[in-house]
Amino acid sequence: MNVLQLTMLVGAGSVLAGLVGALTGLGGGVMIVPLLTLAFDVDIHYAIGASLVSVIATSSGAAAAFVRDGFTNVRIGMFLEIATTTGSLVGAVLAGLCPASLIAILFGAVLLYSAMVSTAEPRRTGADDLPDALAGRLRMDGRYPTPAGWRAYRVHRVPLGFGLAWVAGILAGLLGIGAGALKVVAMDQVMRIPFKVSTATSNFMIGVTAAAGAGVYLSQGYIDPGLAMPVMLGVTAGSWIGARLLAVIDTRLLRLVFSVLVSILAMEMITSGVFGGA
Amino acid sequence: MAVHISTVLRAGVTLATAFVLFGATLYLSRHGTTEPLYEAFTGEPEALRSVAGIWGAALSGSGRGVIQLGLLVLLATPIARVALSFVTFAAILDRTYVVAAGIVLAMLCLGLAGGPA
Numbered sequence: 346m347n348v349l350q351l352t353m354l355v356g357a358g359s360v361l362a363g364l365v366g367a368l369t370g371l372g373g374g375v376m377i378v379p380l381l382t383l384a385f386d387v388d389i390h391y392a393i394g395a396s397l398v399s400v401i402a403t404s405s406g407a408a409a410a411f412v413r414d415g416f417t418n419v420r421i422g423m424f425l426e427i428a429t430t431t432g433s434l435v436g437a438v439l440a441g442l443c444p445a446s447l448i449a450i451l452f453g454a455v456l457l458y459s460a461m462v463s464t465a466e467p468r469r470t471g472a473d474d475l476p477d478a479l480a481g482r483l484r485m486d487g488r489y490p491t492p493a494g495w496r497a498y499r500v501h502r503v504p505l506g507f508g509l510a511w512v513a514g515i516l517a518g519l520l521g522i523g524a525g526a527l528k529v530v531a532m533d534q535v536m537r538i539p540f541k542v543s544t545a546t547s548n549f550m551i552g553v554t555a556a557a558g559a560g561v562y563l564s565q566g567y568i569d570p571g572l573a574m575p576v577m578l579g580v581t582a583g584s585w586i587g588a589r590l591l592a593v594i595d596t597r598l599l600r601l602v603f604s605v606l607v608s609i610l611a612m613e614m615i616t617s618g619v620f621g622g623a
Numbered sequence: 624m625a626v627h628i629s630t631v632l633r634a635g636v637t638l639a640t641a642f643v644l645f646g647a648t649l650y651l652s653r654h655g656t657t658e659p660l661y662e663a664f665t666g667e668p669e670a671l672r673s674v675a676g677i678w679g680a681a682l683s684g685s686g687r688g689v690i691q692l693g694l695l696v697l698l699a700t701p702i703a704r705v706a707l708s709f710v711t712f713a714a715i716l717d718r719t720y721v722v723a724a725g726i727v728l729a730m731l732c733l734g735l736a737g738g739p740a
Binding site: 346347348349351352398401402405406408409410412413415417419420423424426427430431433434437483484552553555556557558559560561563564565566567568569570571573574575577578581 | 625626628629630632633635636639640643644646647650651654655656657658659666667668671672673686687688690691694695697698700701702704705708712717719720723724726727730731732733734735736737
């Protein structure tokens with residue numbers, strides 16, 4: 346196989362990864378690392394570098410729209426980014442020290458968990474209008490657009506949300522994923538921020554989080570232009586198509602099917618890590 | 624602020640994609656038929672690891688250099704967004720968030736400089 350053929354194949358696979366990532370809500374990054382390591386035998390450090398780059402591209406594109414429409418809470422995003430960027434740097438440095446097999450096993454475990462979570466119905470948190478001293482001092486309370494007009498919300502439990510965001514940052518830097526699901530849990534479940542604001546603000550943070558880790562990967566020589574190019578272009582195209590499909594098709598069955606697929610991929614990652622070959 | 628952030632993000636991604644596409648054309652037209660080697664990690668050459676090195680490689684007309692410059696622009700997009708937030712918070716004298724943006728900016732530069740290790 347020559348460079349052109351490999352580029353085409355990786356590009357096509359990345360379109361698929363971006364598509365599935367958008368339809369399941371897991372994000373494109375989650376599918377790229379298994380695709381590159383399992384199907385193309387790429388070293389996992391190169392795979393993570395390419396994945397981080399694609400994560401910056403897709404999240405920045407989506408974040409642009411959410412910010413414009415007023416869903417994103419820039420203050421919350423800015424504050425939690427202290428946690429996610431610090432974590433991302435730690436994760437990226439850890440990845441340089443960890444053997445490929447250990448990263449593969451951890452990746453498989455996180456993938457398996459995300460697949461399970463993505464099929465669960467989102468739990469609704471009760472409306473909580475009591476003010477929180479710390480969130481108030483940080484002026485985090487905000488409002489967001491609904492069909493019935495702007496609605497105000499209050500933010501709670503900032504320290505716990507900050508801690509979870511730090512863990513999400515470590516996973517992002519270590520595994521080359523956006524870790525959006527964990528960021529949404531931190532905001533939606535823990536800080537009791539409305540779901541739409543949580544997902545928009547998570548998207549806003551993903552690009553910055555990935556950029557912190559990607560800088561480390563770049564300077565350590567883990568980002569190969571020949572590999573990152575088809576991945577970035579493919580995932581961006583795939584996510585774009587996926588986002589448009591989401592609006593017109595019923596995704597419940599699709600999510601279930603993909604979750605089974607993602608679980609199988611996760612098992613493969615773990616097996617390859619345990620028995621070598623990752 | 625929202626409008627400016629949105630514009631910076633979109634412009635950054637568009638510019639990055641343009642560089643990557645242009646570099647891809649150069650790279651594939653010259654090296655499309657060679658053998659790829661990704662199975663063992665050997666690391667990128669020094670020229671494709673640092674801002675100055677990438678800039679030089681891209682200016683010399685290397686396809687891989689131009690792609691890497693595009694990826695660097697992509698990496699710089701969130702950094703530009705944080706820098707913009709820093710300026711905006713400073714303009715409204717919001718000290719808490721000036722500090723927050725400053726810390727995040729420092730972390731991002733630390734990453735590009737090779738990380739804390």
